[in-house]
Amino acid sequence: MIRIVLPPHLRTLAKVGSEVTVEVEGTATRNAILDKLEAEYPMLRGTIRDHVTLKRRPFLRFFACGEDLSFEPADAPLPDAVVAGVEPFFVVGAVAGG
Amino acid sequence: MAQVRVLVGTRKGAFILTSDGKRENWDVNGPFFGGWEIYHLKGSPVDRNRIYASQSSGWFGQLIQRSNDGGKTWEPVDNKFVYDGVPGTHQWYDGTPHPWEFKRVWHLEPSLSDPDTVYAGVEDAALFRTSDGGKSWHELSGLRTQGTGANWTPGAGGMCLHTILIDPVDPRRIFIAISAAGAFRTDDGGLTWKPINRGLRSNHIPDPTAEVGHCVHKIAAHRSRPNVLFMQKHWDVMRSDDAGDSWHEVSGNLPTDFGFTIDVHAHEPETVYVVPIKSDSEHYPLDGKLQVFRSRTGGNDWEALTNGLPQRDCYVNVLRDAMAVDSLDDCGVYFGTTGGQVYASANSGDHWTPIVRDLPPVVAVEVQTLP
Numbered sequence: 001m002i003r004i005v006l007p008p009h010l011r012t013l014a015k016v017g018s019e020v021t022v023e024v025e026g027t028a029t030r031n032a033i034l035d036k037l038e039a040e041y042p043m044l045r046g047t048i049r050d051h052v053t054l055k056r057r058p059f060l061r062f063f064a065c066g067e068d069l070s071f072e073p074a075d076a077p078l079p080d081a082v083v084a085g086v087e088p089f090f091v092v093g094a095v096a097g098g
Numbered sequence: 099m100a101q102v103r104v105l106v107g108t109r110k111g112a113f114i115l116t117s118d119g120k121r122e123n124w125d126v127n128g129p130f131f132g133g134w135e136i137y138h139l140k141g142s143p144v145d146r147n148r149i150y151a152s153q154s155s156g157w158f159g160q161l162i163q164r165s166n167d168g169g170k171t172w173e174p175v176d177n178k179f180v181y182d183g184v185p186g187t188h189q190w191y192d193g194t195p196h197p198w199e200f201k202r203v204w205h206l207e208p209s210l211s212d213p214d215t216v217y218a219g220v221e222d223a224a225l226f227r228t229s230d231g232g233k234s235w236h237e238l239s240g241l242r243t244q245g246t247g248a249n250w251t252p253g254a255g256g257m258c259l260h261t262i263l264i265d266p267v268d269p270r271r272i273f274i275a276i277s278a279a280g281a282f283r284t285d286d287g288g289l290t291w292k293p294i295n296r297g298l299r300s301n302h303i304p305d306p307t308a309e310v311g312h313c314v315h316k317i318a319a320h321r322s323r324p325n326v327l328f329m330q331k332h333w334d335v336m337r338s339d340d341a342g343d344s345w346h347e348v349s350g351n352l353p354t355d356f357g358f359t360i361d362v363h364a365h366e367p368e369t370v371y372v373v374p375i376k377s378d379s380e381h382y383p384l385d386g387k388l389q390v391f392r393s394r395t396g397g398n399d400w401e402a403l404t405n406g407l408p409q410r411d412c413y414v415n416v417l418r419d420a421m422a423v424d425s426l427d428d429c430g431v432y433f434g435t436t437g438g439q440v441y442a443s444a445n446s447g448d449h450w451t452p453i454v455r456d457l458p459p460v461v462a463v464e465v466q467t468l469p
Contacts (some may be wrong), residue, residue, distance in 0.1 A: 007134060007157070008135070009155065009157070009158060009373065010158065013158075013161070013174065016120075016189040027419065043161070043174040045163075045177065045178070046159050046160065046178060047159055047161070047176045047177075048158075051178045051180065052180055057159060059156055059157040060157060060158075093157045093158075094157065
């Protein structure tokens with residue numbers, strides 16, 4: 001069971017709480033968990049990754065276990081602690097303010 | 099008694115304002131989609147409970163929302179806008195080629211006969227259509243590929259397709275406008291298109307009378323006379339009496355002919371409204387006085403409408419999609435400002451009152467007249 005923490009606007013859009021959990025078969029990679037997330041919550045398609053290229057939207061970053069995973073390959077295995085559900089996978093929006 | 103529903107898109111959500119036919123007391127509902135930019139929302143003319151909204155964000159991209167109950171509840175529908183084929187390039191601000199990139203939906207125009215068919219004008223400029231209520235969108239690529247697309251350039255606000263007018267007599271005829279490419283028309287339902295910019299003059303471009311390159315801000319028409327078009331260009335208010343084949347200037351006695359929005363009275367095809375803005379470098383009213391100008395002669399002769407509008411220290415803007423009219427016997431006129439006010443007139447503009455004063459900056463105003 002992999003825990004995903006979404007930014008507040010996407011929680012509202014998907015009508016979910018602070019965490020979403022997904023299960024993936026095979027190796028848990030960033031693309032695999034986002035594929036599963038989008039399959040279960042279709043309204044999130046296009047909001048985290050581009051529809052066609054699957055590239056991360058520019059104002060979003062991915063973090064887990066205190067590390068910035070945004071520039072890791074999308075098909076790289078996620079950290080063991082994320083796969084075990086000990087640590088969540090964070091989708092984080094760029095901070096906006098004055 | 100008839101009701102009026104005003105659909106307001108703002109930088110931070112959508113609002114729905116409702117009143118009875120007297121248009122004196124208003125209920126304000128919202129924000130819907132709080133924190134998101136709502137560039138436009140519009141109801142189907144054949145199913146007034148069906149409303150579509152364009153919801154976007156710099157962080158999360160584009161969403162399209164649909165309501166089947168007059169805006170009480172909403173559901174996200176498909177948000178996949180993919181250009182047909184290899185999109186190629188248009189010109190960037192510096193004249194270099196720049197790849198076509200989808201950014202957002204500026205305008206949603208529901209079909210006049212089918213609530214499931216909607217046209218979407220997008221940035222970078224292209225026209226999309228759904229015929230299944232928003233479950234899928236497909237580009238009408240004949241516009242983008244009609245031959246001049248490689249020469250189109252963005253305006254300061256982006257290369258947006260912001261105006262979509264469907265001819266009520268012949269729905270195969272559609273007019274669209276793009277900043278800063280100009281106006282275009284199809285006569286075959288969107289398969290083929292041609293530029294309709296003859297008569298426009300834009301002194302800020304290398305060839306002031308070029309076939310394309312004009313910064314058209316908005317086009318409006320009366321449904322009884324679809325061949326008569328009124329245009330607010332970057333500078334100049336223009337008129338065409340031949341479905342856009344030629345244009346002539348009707349700025350007349352306006353104190354400034356720069357502006358963004360334009361609309362036509364619901365029952366008087368020669369009565370036109372504009373909101374003059376000081377200049378393209380100072381996007382606020384002249385002398386701090388918010389004035390709507392009305393022509394009852396189809397242009398050239400304009401009168402200032404100021405009753406109820408601030409006449410000092412007012413420096414708001416009125417954007418291109420932020421004016422609309424209702425169809426009650428005494429035509430109501432509505433507009434929203436970047437200062438968050440939505441003004442209403444229940445008597446064709448003779449007197450104005452604010453429905454709300456403190457919304458986020460208003461981007462779009464549409465009106466539904468309900469039986």
